[in-house]
Amino acid sequence: MGSMTTGSMTTGSGTTGSGTTGSMTTQAVRHDSMRARNLAVVLGEVRRSGPVTRAALAEITGLTKTTVSKMVGDLLEAGMVAESAAPRDGERGRPGTAVSLSGDRVAALGLEITAGHLSACVADLTLTVRLRCAQAVDNRSRPPVETMAHLQELAHRAVDEARTAGLSVVGSTLAVPGPVDGGLLHTAPNLGWRGVRAGDLLDFPVTVENEANLAALGELWFGGGPGDFLHVSGETGIGAGLVVGGELFRGAHGLAGELGHVVVFPDGPDCRCGGRGCLERYAGQEALLRASGAAGVPELTELLRAGEADALRACERAGRALGVALTSAVNLMDPGTVVLGGIFAPLFEWVAGPVREAMSTRLAGMRRSVPELAVSRLGGDAATLGGAGRVIHRVIADPAPHLPTARPAVP
Amino acid sequence: MGSMTTGSMTTGSGTTGSGTTGSMTTQAVRHDSMRARNLAVVLGEVRRSGPVTRAALAEITGLTKTTVSKMVGDLLEAGMVAESAAPRDGERGRPGTAVSLSGDRVAALGLEITAGHLSACVADLTLTVRLRCAQAVDNRSRPPVETMAHLQELAHRAVDEARTAGLSVVGSTLAVPGPVDGGLLHTAPNLGWRGVRAGDLLDFPVTVENEANLAALGELWFGGGPGDFLHVSGETGIGAGLVVGGELFRGAHGLAGELGHVVVFPDGPDCRCGGRGCLERYAGQEALLRASGAAGVPELTELLRAGEADALRACERAGRALGVALTSAVNLMDPGTVVLGGIFAPLFEWVAGPVREAMSTRLAGMRRSVPELAVSRLGGDAATLGGAGRVIHRVIADPAPHLPTARPAVP
DNA sequence: CTATTTAATCCACATTATGGACTTAATATG
DNA sequence: CATATTAAGTCCATAATGTGGATTAAATAG
Structure with missing residues (x-):
């Protein structure tokens, strides 16, 4: 039985809660943190620009070739980047050796x-x-x-x-x-x-x-979409995650994105949350299945494909409600795109129409452009992938602790 | 006629649009930016901790006394901090000279x-x-x-x-x-x-x-409130500004916070935005005045004080609608507190009840605590103050360019 | 008046990036 | 084929900045 003691993932409890982006006192910068930062800059640029030569990295980052070389050396040693043949077509001068991210060493769960x-x-x-x-x-x-x-x-x-x-x-x-x-x-x-x-x-x-x-x-890093979007991911409940500028918005307590309990009809049916007329009551999995008579989402899509009236009506209704809730969400959070995932991904074909309709009529007057509506390309793995991606992104944002020469965290 | 050439505010056009927090490539750190950062750390700590001695600053920031002394020297020269008598009561040892922010030189409009x-x-x-x-x-x-x-x-x-x-x-x-x-x-x-x-x-x-x-x-910096809140500031329209962790949330295009067009009743009356049943139609200034028969907000408060039924009903209705819209806002953005400003500040006494009622019944089931509801202590000046404060905060966050020795921005 | 304690400064040193010289490896040219 | 040219990568002396310990300064305690 393997213990998880590979790399810096040591055994032990310790739940690192991802807290609020509090206004923590910006930490003082010393020589080592300057180095750590520049390492991150170099590695980040390697990720962004695919295979790049050291010279190009120096050009892009503004650091000198000397500095970049040293950093790349360390990153090579750490197995985070790898050298590859320089892609060149008939230019003069010594060819550079390109480096790119290496997937051979560091991984995340x-x-x-x-x-x-x-x-x-x-x-x-x-x-x-x-x-x-x-x-x-x-x-x-x-x-x-x-x-x-x-x-x-x-x-x-x-x-x-x-x-x-x-x-x-x-x-x-x-x-x-x-x-x-x-x-x-x-x-x-x-x-x-x-x-x-x-x-x-x-x-x-x-x-x-x-x-x-x-x-x-997950959608951000594995879905290949834009860097600004609201991702709707419903199953039993309906949640949403907002990404702005490549960053997740979590709110004051990390509870942001409760789309399922946005009020659609203030006098609508009671919801388990204590409120009335929440989106979940119209577009949640339970509501959809009950209204359509299907036992599960797969059956529902079958009914929809067969043109079953009840199923179509249920989706139409859910789409309208979702459109209203998303209108409020767009007014409040201003996402660039709205991506439908979760159970709405397989139902996209049937809910997208009413959602678009509601959003465009209600939003067009106030903004230059109504957010685009897209389907998530990821299946049910979105969250798992996002979890692994989150770890990877932290490593890329601060590779220094993962270097072979890293200080053994002795305070 | 004085031209605005004091300090670094030189004549010229140049609108610095406050764009999205794009995923800009983190810039490389050199010696001078290390220094700039540490200057900001020291100045920020001076602001946070009121009058502090150099020794205490060193302790807090983790920098050495040497470094802190040099920085404080520069900040003194720039007129950004001032020395004052050290507040001490019978401790032994050489007394320190405390430094605190100085309001005698730098200002913002x-x-x-x-x-x-x-x-x-x-x-x-x-x-x-x-x-x-x-x-x-x-x-x-x-x-x-x-x-x-x-x-x-x-x-x-x-x-x-x-x-x-x-x-x-x-x-x-x-x-x-x-x-x-x-x-x-x-x-x-x-x-x-x-x-x-x-x-x-x-x-x-x-x-x-x-x-x-x-x-x-403005509410954040001059109102003395918490660092996480949603500030509602309505006049003709109803807007809202969300502050999380001391930072303004702007959304993908800077259009976040359009609370006025959050949908309250999907089938409600038409709104100028193209939608129907937007909050503005229930709680906007126009709607309130029309429903109450008052000519302006001052008159409305008079009527309310006199116990006029129409006025009371109008506020009750507006409060309920506002409560519904805020419920959606809290579900989506998770603010720590909700602050009512704009026309809702003078009407607070009459709208707060219904707002609280709506929010607490609708939110209690999903979260440990319902956001507190507070009045803005700032009058109509909130935005102007916020504007000046924004500039000041940038200076404190990066004082280096305002030092007498600052490089004359020659690229 | 002296010991003690703390603040602030001074000075030698460590770390890191810089800039130019140097080496290397390719293409172009005669 | 030999040589010039060009660009990549490395080396080395230097500059900027922070560190840590020693030193000086200014107060209280006995």
């Missing part, structure tokens, strides 16, 4: 718990998915400890397998179906969990984050 | 255009308002050029006066009643303006920004 599944994936530094596994289990019927133990086993297997491929898993993220603040899963109705510190139930460090938020990040 | 007023204010580095002036003018009846010429005159007078007080105005911000993206005022219904680059019509550099956003920042 993404985990997810949903009502019916446990899943894990491992992505390398190039954001290539190296491993994916999922198990169908009914997590509703068992206590958190049991589910987490099961997940831990799955995670260890994934890490072991990654290691046999030469990969070093440097961190992990767990996606859970509910609002998370400071590592605490406040409530997960689908699981029947309440106030669980899921991270503390694992024997390796993990960041716990809301599934909707991670799905949005 | 805040400007605002509303339908009925032009106003300006000057704040110093300690965020003390040194000057305030406003003129009642009907800006609806004249073209942008004329209004801007008038504003420019007002601004020059303010800067001159500041200079006679020994202040050097280092920047300015203009608040306008409409969405701004990249310096372009897209539309200002209250002024009858459309697609105006207001900054280009002034002979000094200015940043143009939405009134609601600046009002929120």
Whole structure:
């Protein structure tokens, strides 16, 4: 049984809660942090510009060739970049050796718990998915400890397998179906969990984050879309993750994006949240299935394809409600694009019309352009991928601690 | 006639549009930027910790006393901090000389255009308002050029006066009643303006920004409230500015916070935005006055105090609608507090009840705590103050360019 | 008056980036 | 084929900045 002690992912509890972007005192800069920052600049540019020569990197970053060379040397040693043949066509002068991100060493683990599944994936530094596994289990019927133990086993297997491929898993993220603040899963109705510190139930460090938020990040990094969008990811509940300028917006307590309880009809039917007429009552999975008479989303799409009137009407109604809620969301958060994921991805064909209709009539007067409406290209893996991607992105944003020469964190 | 050439606020056009927080390539760090950053750290700590000795600064920031001393020396020379008697009570050892922010040199200009007023204010580095002036003018009846010429005159007078007080105005911000993206005022219904680059019509550099956003920042810096809140600032329209972790959230195009067009009743009355049942139709100034029969907000408050049934009903209705819209806003953006400003400040007493009622019944089920509801303590000056504060905050966040030894920006 | 304590400054040193010289490896040209 | 040209990458002396410990300064305690 492999312990997760590869790389800097040491055994131990420690839930790193992704807190608010508080106005923390900007830390003083010393020589080593200057170096760390420039390393990040170089590595970030390598990622952005594909295979680049050291000379080009110097040009782009404004650093000198000397500095860049030293950094690239360190990054090579750390296995984070690799040299490749320089792509050149008949230019004069000494050819440069290009460097690009290497997926051969650093990797990250993404985990997810949903009502019916446990899943894990491992992505390398190039954001290539190296491993994916999922198990169908009914997590509703068992206590958190049991589910987490099961997940831990799955995670260890994934890490072991990654290691046999030469990969070093440097961190992990767990996606859970509910609002998370400071590592605490406040409530997960689908699981029947309440106030669980899921991270503390694992024997390796993990960041716990809301599934909707991670799905949005997955869409950002693996969906190849734009850098500004609102990602709607509904299953039983309806969540949304907002990405602006490549950054996730979490709000004051990390609870932002509760699209499912945006008010659509103030006097509508009661909702489990205590309110009335929330979006979830019109476009949530339960509402959709009940109105259409289908047992699950796959059956619903079948009915839709067959032209079943009830199913079509249900989607039409859900789409209209979603359009109204999204109108409010766009007015408040101003996303560049709206991406429909979760159960709305397979239903896109049938809900997109009413959503677009509602949004364009209601928004056109106030803004130059109504946000585009797009489908998520990622399946149910969006959140798992986002979780792994989050770790990778942190490494790229601050590679220094992962260098072979890194100080052993002695305070 | 004084030209605005004090400090680094040189004559010239150049509208610095406050663009998106794009994923710009993080710039490389050199020795000088390391120094600049540490200067900011020291100055920021001086602001945060009131009068502090150099020794204490070293302790807090983690820099050495040597470094701190050098920095403080430079900041003293620049007139950004001042020495004061060390507050001590019977401790042993050599007493330190405390330094604190000095309001004697650096200042900023805040400007605002509303339908009925032009106003300006000057704040110093300690965020003390040194000057305030406003003129009642009907800006609806004249073209942008004329209004801007008038504003420019007002601004020059303010800067001159500041200079006679020994202040050097280092920047300015203009608040306008409409969405701004990249310096372009897209539309200002209250002024009858459309697609105006207001900054280009002034002979000094200015940043143009939405009134609601600046009002929120004014509340943040001058209202003494928390660092996470949604500030509602309605007049004719209803806008909102979200501050999270001391930072303004602007969305992808800077259009976030259009609370006025959040949908309250999807099938409600038509709105000028093209939609139906927008909040503005229930809680906008026009709707309130029409429903209550008052001619203006002052008269409305009188009627309310007198217990007029129509007026009370109008506020009740507006409050309920506002509560519904804010419920959606809280679900989506997760602010820590909701602050009511604009016309809702004088009406707070009458709208707060229904707003709280709606929010608490609708939100309690999903979150541990419902955001607090508070009144803005700032009057109509919030936006002007926020504008000046914005400039001051930039100076404190990066004081290096304002040092006497600053490089003359030769690229 | 002396010891103690803390603040602020001074000075030698470590770290990091710079800039120009140098080396290397390719193409162009005669 | 030999040589010039061009560009990539490395080397080395230098500059900028922060560090850490020693030193000086200014107060209280006994």
